[in-house]
Amino acid sequence: MKAFTILDLLDLDLKEHNILELSCIAGRSGLSRKITTNKISRPGLPLSGYFDEFSVESIQVFGRGEQHFLAHLEVLGNYEAIEKILSSNVPCCIFSDMGTPSAHFIKLAEENSCAILQTPLPSSDFSRHLYQLLDAVFAPTITIHAVMVEVFGIGVLITGDSGVGKSETALELIERGHRLISDDTVKLRNIGDNHLIGSGENPLLAHHMEIRGLGIINVAHLFGVGAIRERKQVQLVVKLDKWESQKDYDRIGSALEETILGISIPMVEIPVKPGRNVPILIETAARTERLKKLGYYSSKDFDQTVVHWLESQTARSVYYDEEKP
Structure with a gap:
């Protein structure tokens, strides 16, 4: 990824509806400094003179405790730390907490080109939001050739060879009331090794689709802004595969998975051939995945039903055999 600077942090804060509520109050010459880690440091120990474990590469957050200690050091005239x-x-x-550093602190910051930012948020809330934002920025990322849609609230990543019909399938799903996240290229990010978030590689182009025979269409203009979404967690992978008569496809709902960036995602493989209604199959797969999240597994229920039926048939056969003279 390209270098991420303090200025990028301020810009991203504005794009995310000012969730951090940051403003620069001094050291503007240091806004070009790079942020190289998602770690945050509370410099209580360094202020007391202990620098053995000082995290130089981390953003330094001064909460109320650090601010009171700063004031105490300045009363003593101790500026070494x-x-x-x-x-x-x-x-x-x-x-x-809208803390304001002293004039001497600001003077030192200006001399060292160190940006000083301020936020009205309490340190605990601010740190939580900042961790989440930096985790997203520094998350492991890949871009793949695929289409991503939201179907019944489930983030569905549609993969398959070029020309198999991914975009046409997504277009039909949009027509049926579902939402497009990205067509052709999807950027995937591993967030905290727990979630895989999909979005468009280029936000300006993500909601355009290339349909063979029609050209480029703008989904937001054709279907309205309710037909698009910027990002969504990937909860199901649908692999479209050209039908091969010799290939043995799953017929009982086996638990298949695909691992992307170290995260396992449920996967279904749908063979494509003329006459198959692929969009409705994807809708059914999404509904099935929602049921699984509620603890209901169709294949397991079917298996238990068959076992119960076989047991009852066996018991009935034994009973009637005993009745025979």
């Missing part, structure tokens, strides 16, 4: 922190090329310093 402050100067060492600001001269260590940390990415930036952020004061929570």
Whole structure:
């Protein structure tokens, strides 16, 4: 990924509806400094003079406790720890709870080109939001040739060879009231090794579709903004495969999975041939996946029903055999 700077953090904050509510109050010459990790540091120990485990590459967050300790150090005229922190090329310093550093702190920050940011959020809330944002920024990412749609609230990643009908299938699903996340290329991000989030590689192009014979269409303009979505968790992979008469396809609902970026996602393989209604099959697969999340498995229920039927048939046969003279 390209370098992520303090200025990018401020810009991303605005795009995310100002969730961090950050503003720069000093050290604007340091806004181009790079953020290289998703770690956050609370510099309580460094302020007390202990620098052995000081995380120089981390954003430094000054909560109320650190702010009171800063004031105490300045009353004593002890600026050694402050100067060492600001001269260590940390990415930036952020004061929570609308905390305002002293004039001397700002002077040192300006001299060392260290950006000073301020937020009205409490340090606990701010740190939680910042961790989530940085996790998304630094998450392992890949881009694949696929189509992603939301079907009945389930994020469905449609894969398959070029020309198999992925875009046409997605178009039919949109016509049936479902939503498009991205056509042709999908960017996948591993968030916390728990979720796989899919979005368009280029937000400006994600909601355009290339349909052979029609050309490029704008889904938002044709179907309305309710037919699109920016991102969605991948909860089901649907692999479209050209029908091969010699291939043995799953007929009983086996639990297939596909691993992407280390995360296992349920997968179904749908053979495609003229006459098959692929969109309705994908809708059924999405409904089935929702039922599984509620604890109901159709294949297991069918298996138990067959076992009960066989047991009852066996018992009936034994009973009638005993009745025979």
